[in-house]
Amino acid sequence: MAKYDKADVERRMAGAVESLKGDLSGLRTGRANTTLLDPVMVEVYGSMMPLNQVATVSAPEPRMLSVQVWDKSNVLAVEKGIAHSNLGLNPMIDGQTLRLPLPDLTEERRKELAKLAGTYAEKAKIAIRNVRRDANEALKDDEKKKEISEDERKKLEDEVQKLTDQYVADADKATEAKEKEILTQ
Template sequence: MKLADVESNMQKTIEATQRSFNTIRTGRANASLLDKVMVEYYGSPTPLKSLANIGTPDATTLIIQPYDKGSLNIIEKAISMSDVGLTPSNDGSVIRLNIPPLTTERRKEFVKIAAKYAEEGRVAIRNIRRDAIDSIRKQEKASEISEDESRDLQDQLQKLTNEYTGKIDKLLAEKEKEITTV
């Protein structure tokens, strides 16, 4: 059991939580809104960003320009079927998505979703800590490390856990501010 491995896993959890936050709408156009959109392309689900260039010409519009013009209609259909909640408009060469301003109720919903993602991240970090502590206790039982070493490692693990849950709390505060800012 190495603390570097535990820290690496916790960092990956932070990154996954950040990616989840990026998929939440904030009232401004952001290409990462479409990160989870999958398009059925030649029989296999393909991420939208692999099939098209996604741009933001202004704060309220996303433009999707497919690399293959023949895929325009299937991309439009995939966006309509996704949980993005935006209606695409197709002009024959690009797809436009207009991002409407968020209502107060919708902003509150998005804050709740962000809080849920943050809690999932915190739980994942606590699970990493639990697994590491189990590993330390097994090493102690097998007399590979002393009781003092075990306590020291567990204290270090707790400090790491506190540091990374603090990072998630900070990310959540930033996302809430971004969502609630009109």
Template sequence: MSPEIVSYDERMQKTIEVVKSNFAAVRAGRANAGVLDRIMVEYYGAPTPLNQVANIGSPDPRTLTIQPYDMSLLKAIEKAIQTSDLGINPQNDGRVLRLAFPQLTEERRKELTKQVRKYGEEGKVALRNIRRDAMDDIKKKTKKSELTEDDQKKLEKELQDMTDKRCKDIDDLTAKKEKELMAV
């Protein structure tokens, strides 16, 4: 890979990581601690990720347990989960919160599949924006005579190939997540 576009490749990799984290937040009917990654809890006046203030476990395929390190956070964690877009009410037994994930209906699976496709498309748009930035940079360098026209064409082709590969990666991730959602 040409040194001129290494930083753009790194940005594309980060974009794919964001897409993966978005997909992890979409629950597929099974208990997955990844759905809690976006939950922030007010801890000493600062929003803190839930996984930093509590132990998250999965005693069975449909249940998550959340045990705060500081018991005074139990109500704050419960409230954060209730106000999130998870659509699950935690059961509080005084020491541990339990999240029971119900079986998803066919209609809900289709809604989640649409959400996954949206995340995938947003990721591909971000990749194309990175490509556009790189193309602009290459053209500026050619205009300043820092690159030859042959180098420009070579870099543009390499950049396009890299973008196509990353878009295919996102398509593959999307298809995998859709398959996971539609599995009963």
């Protein structure tokens, strides 16, 4: 078993929150957001590549995304990648540019997206609690090996719990903000 490492515990918990923020940024609200297309993969040059490696995404209007494809031969591949991404967007080709009008979200779809945000948050919290469990096991191991005293272990377990509470609160705050953004358009 590994020794307890506070920096590693913080790094892993922060990673779970960052991953959550990435997942949340992919949830569509009523406004155009260039991060909406971050998960889109495009088949070009015989392999799958992220959209942002073959085109520039911008939001010229509040309800429109614009995708400027760098290589004209990839325009149809980019259109196909966006159409198959389950984002509910219908690209319109205009030369080497694809225009993506964002349809209004129905109340039902908003509720689904808010629920999905909650699911993402729960996954992040589970990841944070798993890091806490690993850290506490490492502390018990260190105590068994007589590397730390029982009092020191308890003090460090309290420290791990405080970190856990802090990162769970960060995850909740990010999720609440996204749910509010989704539900109030």
